[in-house]
Amino acid sequence: DAMVIQNPRYQVTQFGKPVTLSCSQTLNHNVMYWYQQKSSQAPKLLFHYYDKDFNNEADTPDNFQSRRPNTSFCFLDIRSPGLGDAAMYLCATSRSGQDNNQPQHFGDGTRLSIL
Amino acid sequence: GDSVTQMEGPVTLSEEAFLTINCTYTATGYPSLFWYVQYPGEGLQLLLKATKADDKGSNKGFEATYRKETTSFHLEKGSVQVSDSAVYFCALSDRNTGGFKTIFGAGTRLFVKA
Numbered sequence: 743d744a745m746v747i748q749n750p751r752y753q754v755t756q757f758g759k760p761v762t763l764s765c766s767q768t769l770n771h772n773v774m775y776w777y778q779q780k781s782s783q784a785p786k787l788l789f790h791y792y793d794k795d796f797n798n799e800a801d802t803p804d805n806f807q808s809r810r811p812n813t814s815f816c817f818l819d820i821r822s823p824g825l826g827d828a829a830m831y832l833c834a835t836s837r838s839g840q841d842n843n844q845p846q847h848f849g850d851g852t853r854l855s856i857l
Numbered sequence: 858g859d860s861v862t863q864m865e866g867p868v869t870l871s872e873e874a875f876l877t878i879n880c881t882y883t884a885t886g887y888p889s890l891f892w893y894v895q896y897p898g899e900g901l902q903l904l905l906k907a908t909k910a911d912d913k914g915s916n917k918g919f920e921a922t923y924r925k926e927t928t929s930f931h932l933e934k935g936s937v938q939v940s941d942s943a944v945y946f947c948a949l950s951d952r953n954t955g956g957f958k959t960i961f962g963a964g965t966r967l968f969v970k971a
Contacts, residue, residue, distance in 0.1 A: 746900075748900075782895070782944045782964055782966060783963065783964065784946065784961040784962060784963050784964055785901070785946075785961055787958060790958070832900050832901070834900075834901075842886075842888065842889050842950045842951055843889035843906065843908040843950065844950070845891055845903040845906055846901075846903075846959055847903075848893075848900030848901045848902065849900050850898070850899050850900045851899070851900050
């Protein structure tokens with residue numbers, strides 16, 4: 743089945759130690775997103791890629807960066823994690839189009855804990 | 858800017874009860890509307906969608922009708938099951954939100970008791 747896969751499902755890191763979360767997709771969608779979600783609140787968009795074009799949200803901290811080496815993979819790098827960065831990180835994909843009715847397809851997320 | 862407001866939870870129902878979760882939106886354009894569901898420990902899944910006024914989206918016994926005159930997209934199910942316990946997010950996508958971005962409501966947690 744075509745899907746969005748996030749690895750690992752659970753990640754523990756130390757305060758200030760860089761960490762990378764990964765996402766892969768077999769849907770061949772050209773748009774990929776990273777969200778931060780805390781305690782079943784609404785997902786908060788960090789950034790998205792439209793093909794190779796990177797789009798950062800204005801309130802995304804500089805501590806968060808992303809890479810998309812090809813259509814299938816996207817990475818979230820947290821350079822110096824703080825306690826406030828403990829959250830569920832969700833990757834999603836969608837098709838682009840002239841209309842706005844394309845849903846997003848989510849992975850199961852990576853739960854990040856900071857020691 | 859565009860926004861989505863949905864009823865606060867948690868909502869607690871007994872099995873086979875009728876469910877309504879209210880959702881209203883504001884948008885400068887002509888948005889598409891979605892309901893997503895999130896089961897514990899999982900990502901969001903699309904539950905249903907509607908792309909124009911008076912469209913009804915439906916899936917797994919859930920329904921929602923796009924009401925432009927009241928800017929609403931309320932989620933309903935006639936008879937809930939324990940397995941429906943989850944968090945439900947109303948969302949919109951509008952060209953004016955910046956191309957491909959989706960605006961999510963705050964989510965409504967549903968508990969269904971046996």
